[in-house]
Amino acid sequence: MEQSKESTSIINVRDLNLFYGEKQALFGVDLAILEKEVTALIGPSGCGKSTFLRTLNRMNDLIDGVKITGDIVIDHEDIYKTNDVIKLRTKVGMVFQKPNLFPMSIYDNVAYGPRMQGIKNKKELNKIVEDSLRSAAIWDEVQDRLKTSALGLSGGQQQRVCIARAIAMKPDIILMDEPTSALDPISTLKIEELITNMKKDYTIVIVTHNMQQAARVSDKTAFFLNGEVVEYDDTDNIFSTPQDQRTEDYVTGRFG
Amino acid sequence: MRQFKDNLFRGLLWLSAFLSVAILVMIVGFIFYKGIGLISLEFIFGDYSPTGGGGIWPMIITTIYTVLISLVIATPIGILAAVYLQEYAKQGRLVRLIRFATESLTGIPSIIYGLFGAVFFVTTLKLGMSILAASLTLTIIVLPVIIRTTEEALKTVPRSYREGSLALGTTKLQTLYKVILPSSMPGILSGIILSVGRIVGESAAIFLTAGTVAAMPDSILSSARTLTVHSYLVTQESGDIELAAAVGIVLIIIILAINLSATYISKKFNKATNK
Numbered sequence: 059m060e061q062s063k064e065s066t067s068i069i070n071v072r073d074l075n076l077f078y079g080e081k082q083a084l085f086g087v088d089l090a091i092l093e094k095e096v097t098a099l100i101g102p103s104g105c106g107k108s109t110f111l112r113t114l115n116r117m118n119d120l121i122d123g124v125k126i127t128g129d130i131v132i133d134h135e136d137i138y139k140t141n142d143v144i145k146l147r148t149k150v151g152m153v154f155q156k157p158n159l160f161p162m163s164i165y166d167n168v169a170y171g172p173r174m175q176g177i178k179n180k181k182e183l184n185k186i187v188e189d190s191l192r193s194a195a196i197w198d199e200v201q202d203r204l205k206t207s208a209l210g211l212s213g214g215q216q217q218r219v220c221i222a223r224a225i226a227m228k229p230d231i232i233l234m235d236e237p238t239s240a241l242d243p244i245s246t247l248k249i250e251e252l253i254t255n256m257k258k259d260y261t262i263v264i265v266t267h268n269m270q271q272a273a274r275v276s277d278k279t280a281f282f283l284n285g286e287v288v289e290y291d292d293t294d295n296i297f298s299t300p301q302d303q304r305t306e307d308y309v310t311g312r313f314g
Numbered sequence: 315m316r317q318f319k320d321n322l323f324r325g326l327l328w329l330s331a332f333l334s335v336a337i338l339v340m341i342v343g344f345i346f347y348k349g350i351g352l353i354s355l356e357f358i359f360g361d362y363s364p365t366g367g368g369g370i371w372p373m374i375i376t377t378i379y380t381v382l383i384s385l386v387i388a389t390p391i392g393i394l395a396a397v398y399l400q401e402y403a404k405q406g407r408l409v410r411l412i413r414f415a416t417e418s419l420t421g422i423p424s425i426i427y428g429l430f431g432a433v434f435f436v437t438t439l440k441l442g443m444s445i446l447a448a449s450l451t452l453t454i455i456v457l458p459v460i461i462r463t464t465e466e467a468l469k470t471v472p473r474s475y476r477e478g479s480l481a482l483g484t485t486k487l488q489t490l491y492k493v494i495l496p497s498s499m500p501g502i503l504s505g506i507i508l509s510v511g512r513i514v515g516e517s518a519a520i521f522l523t524a525g526t527v528a529a530m531p532d533s534i535l536s537s538a539r540t541l542t543v544h545s546y547l548v549t550q551e552s553g554d555i556e557l558a559a560a561v562g563i564v565l566i567i568i569i570l571a572i573n574l575s576a577t578y579i580s581k582k583f584n585k586a587t588n589k
Contacts, residue, residue, distance in 0.1 A: 147482065148482075154481075158475060160493055
């Protein structure tokens with residue numbers, strides 16, 4: 059993390075500790091995430107990568123007994139010092155492990171966020187829905203059936219509509235929590251392509267179990283182990299010349 | 315031997331199923347056999363006449379009044395209470411205590427509620443023996459039912475819906491309104507329907523709070539009798555089993571219609587939300 063890159067970082071995490079009640083899950087995490095790049099978080103199950111991801115839009119607030127120390131500065135604002143969680147979450151979108159569309163039509167799902175922001179104009183909503191679905195590379199597949207239930211789509215299609223739903227909020231950052239873990243290889247490939255295309259407009263932080271995926275889609279990779287960041291570097295370096303023995307053991311498949 | 319045991323067990327299962335259906339058929343058959351002779355348009359829509367030969371329209375109207383008034387009061391309070399307990403309250407001792415209390419309330423015999431209503435609504439609040447006093451008493455009776463079923467319905471809403479909605483920068487209230495409540499609607503509706511059945515079927519508590527006046531009520535402050543109370547009183551006073559059975563037929567048909575509409579509504583809701 060040289061000084062030159064620090065200047066373009068959009069998320070700055072300093073000495074972040076997280077506790078579930080008595081149990082500490084994150085230990086002194088320092089991370090600077092760069093604007094309009096894809097950052098992958100890898101590591102074995104239970105290493106804290108998903109927990110960390112969820113601190114970035116304060117989703118952990120929903121769990122009782124979570125305590126956090128340290129700073130997370132997004133866009134020059136310490137997100138745990140302001141009380142405007144709503145504003146934070148409009149700026150930082152999220153795509154979950156399993157597609158979680160609401161039991162509504164495809165259109166209503168994508169229009170949900172903007173509508174909740176108070177946008178009522180039909181033309182405006184139509185445009186947002188179309189643009190978002192196009193950006194998520196799913197428009198061609200669903201344009202004839204926007205008014206039908208979103209739950210009738212295949213898993214891969216649903217996940218892309220979930221991405222469209224996040225895009226509809228025009229966020230700066232999109233968090234993805236193992237977005238392809240419930241999908242078949244072809245759907246996975248489509249989502250990966252999509253992620254690569256999306257980074258010109260968005261900063262993406264993606265948690266993945268799949269190291270090939272991290273290697274394929276990300277610019278930077280952070281390796282988590284037991285709640286700590288062991289190594290954080292360009293993805294190429296992490297996979298070709300890791301500095302830490304533990305990183306090397308993990309990326310070469312010796313454990314995890 | 316093993317084969318024999320298996321067959322015996324099968325036989326037992328079949329017998330139990332058969333018995334429970336047979337008993338139901340017998341009761342309904344008995345009621346219809348005894349009462350069907352009296353059923354006519356005149357009987358259902360006619361005014362009551364104490365000398366005999368009159369109809370039961372005042373009792374039907376009274377029953378409808380009690381159902382409507384109790385539900386208008388109990389439904390919003392019950393749903394809000396359930397939402398508080400399930401979505402807002404910090405899960406702890408107080409919430410456990412409230413849950414325990416609502417659960418216990420469902421087990422109390424309705425005559426006790428009737429006594430309370432007679433003392434509190436009729437006397438203390440000076441509502442007199444009236445449809446309103448009875449409806450308020452019934453409100454207390456069905457409140458725990460609505461709270462419990464609504465809570466169960468809220469619990470079935472997947473966590474991922476809540477997260478999905480909140481992650482889009484919505485407030486808790488918006489999430490509740492747009493995602494959680496619509497998804498739990500079938501469950502909430504079935505709770506309300508259950509309550510309707512409970513109200514229509516209630517007699518002891520109504521007897522003590524609405525009285526037994528067998529006439530068309532002038533207002534909700536009039537004393538009046540519901541169908542169940544009427545059925546009880548005609549058996550009691552004149553031993554007129556046929557008349558009581560005829561009232562029974564009307565009650566059975568009302569309950570059946572309510573249950574059928576409940577299944578229909580919740581199916582429609584499921585289609586609207588899931589398909």
